Amino acid sequence: MGDFFVLAISCILINNILLAQYLGNCPFLGTSKKMETAIGMAMAVVFVLVMAGVITWIVNTYFLKMLKLEFLRTVAFILVIASLVQFVEMFLKKSIPALYAGLGIFLPLITTNCAVMGVCLINVNEEYNFLQALVASFSYAVGFGLALILFAGVRERILLARVPRPLEDTSIALVTAGILSLTFFAFKGMV
Amino acid sequence: MAKPLAQEFFKGLWDEVPPFRLVLGLCPVLAVTKSVENGIGMGIATTFVLVCSNVLVSLLRKAIPSKVRIACFIVIIATFVTVVELVMQAFAYPLFLKLGIFIPLIVVNCIVLGRSEAFASRNGVFRSFLDGLGIGIGFTLSLAVLAAVRELFGTGALTFWEKPIPIFGPSFQPFSFMIEAPGAFVCLGLLLCIMNLVGKK
Numbered sequence: 001m002g003d004f005f006v007l008a009i010s011c012i013l014i015n016n017i018l019l020a021q022y023l024g025n026c027p028f029l030g031t032s033k034k035m036e037t038a039i040g041m042a043m044a045v046v047f048v049l050v051m052a053g054v055i056t057w058i059v060n061t062y063f064l065k066m067l068k069l070e071f072l073r074t075v076a077f078i079l080v081i082a083s084l085v086q087f088v089e090m091f092l093k094k095s096i097p098a099l100y101a102g103l104g105i106f107l108p109l110i111t112t113n114c115a116v117m118g119v120c121l122i123n124v125n126e127e128y129n130f131l132q133a134l135v136a137s138f139s140y141a142v143g144f145g146l147a148l149i150l151f152a153g154v155r156e157r158i159l160l161a162r163v164p165r166p167l168e169d170t171s172i173a174l175v176t177a178g179i180l181s182l183t184f185f186a187f188k189g190m191v
Numbered sequence: 192m193a194k195p196l197a198q199e200f201f202k203g204l205w206d207e208v209p210p211f212r213l214v215l216g217l218c219p220v221l222a223v224t225k226s227v228e229n230g231i232g233m234g235i236a237t238t239f240v241l242v243c244s245n246v247l248v249s250l251l252r253k254a255i256p257s258k259v260r261i262a263c264f265i266v267i268i269a270t271f272v273t274v275v276e277l278v279m280q281a282f283a284y285p286l287f288l289k290l291g292i293f294i295p296l297i298v299v300n301c302i303v304l305g306r307s308e309a310f311a312s313r314n315g316v317f318r319s320f321l322d323g324l325g326i327g328i329g330f331t332l333s334l335a336v337l338a339a340v341r342e343l344f345g346t347g348a349l350t351f352w353e354k355p356i357p358i359f360g361p362s363f364q365p366f367s368f369m370i371e372a373p374g375a376f377v378c379l380g381l382l383l384c385i386m387n388l389v390g391k392k
Contacts, residue, residue: 181373
């Protein structure tokens, strides 16, 4: 049990997927202008990442490894993720329309979110077992959401501040992300 | 469509240079630019995928039904990424280890998919080839510039083929912030700011 706790903390804070592993930065900058969109994206990522982490783990262990087709991993994983996203979208549209409306356009965008693919690959590279992969996927997703929502809060404040012309928009956002990343840096050496 | 061919190539070098102008594909940009060598290696790998997928998508653009085009593009891109992965494992193993999971992650690099969707699926083969090459070289150069700044201030030297070449002399105190994660964000932000300053003139 303690091991899982350490794993979760290290995935959420120390190896935060956005700020320490540099994965998933396009949606990080793209959807953080408003708090609402940030929350939508964070929820969509938690949802898809956990499912993708589990399914790619199964595909890798029971199909690719057994058939000695590990070199097809990249192709297989991206296909799993793409079809999963499509499937989740159709499923939500029919059965939970409220959630579907909330996640809206963020669902299809997740296919090319490298955080999802990245976590699936990390799970395989670290040779996690099934439960570890499940905990790691969930914790990475929570870390993603945490960083995204914090960052959206900061960016909403920046809108009210006076920013020098050349630094406007993306530029100041990146510098802010750097400072946020510095605060997450302080968690290093905690475990 | 009447644009001269040369323009398709050169727009990738300044007007639409990917990480700065389009702000796409930031993950590899931030992650592999700890050293110039890594940056250029990643740039070349991405350029290869970009050129090949652009050409193939352009060749098949009449055959791919538009409803499933994104899935088709992804499969094409993933195929070439696998090729790069295997080739690098065979011929550039140290670099392959350093770049780690960022090689397979070229699949989800928005620049590659973006070019297939926005350019190659609408233009001829030769134009798509030039477009891929231009954007790829622009991407490589931006990676190299960012990596050079970070490595120079972070370690005080530039490394080529495992040989560090000191630039600032022995009394320089390495500013290790630059080669860590926070430095990557700040450095890219400031470079973007400089580009904006120059571009406005």
